[in-house]
Amino acid sequence: MAQDKKLDPETLALLQWCEEVEAAMVARGAPRKDAQQHIEEQAEWFTDQFYEGLTPEQAAAAAMHD
Numbered sequence: 001m002a003q004d005k006k007l008d009p010e011t012l013a014l015l016q017w018c019e020e021v022e023a024a025m026v027a028r029g030a031p032r033k034d035a036q037q038h039i040e041e042q043a044e045w046f047t048d049q050f051y052e053g054l055t056p057e058q059a060a061a062a063a064m065h066d
Contacts, residue, residue, distance in 0.1 A: 017050050024060035038063060 007015070018039055025035035039046055042063070049059040 014047065014050050017056055018046060020056035021046065021059045021063070024057045025064060028060060028064055030064065 022032070022035045022039060025038070026032050030038075046059060046063075049062070054062070
């Protein structure tokens with residue numbers, strides 16, 4: 001996918017973090033499609049968790065109520 005403009009480092013870090021959250025959710029048993037959908041639907045909540053300093057594993061656990 002071609003991008004018209006480059007993303008800033010902070011946005012890139014957030015996207016990488018979300019990919020790690022997705023992987024952590026899959027490792028906990030969530031189907032990848034469901035994990036992706038949940039992250040997309042709850043983007044604001046996950047963004048808040050990123051800025052609050054949660055690790056991807058902590059965010060996945062909170063999202064899955066572990």
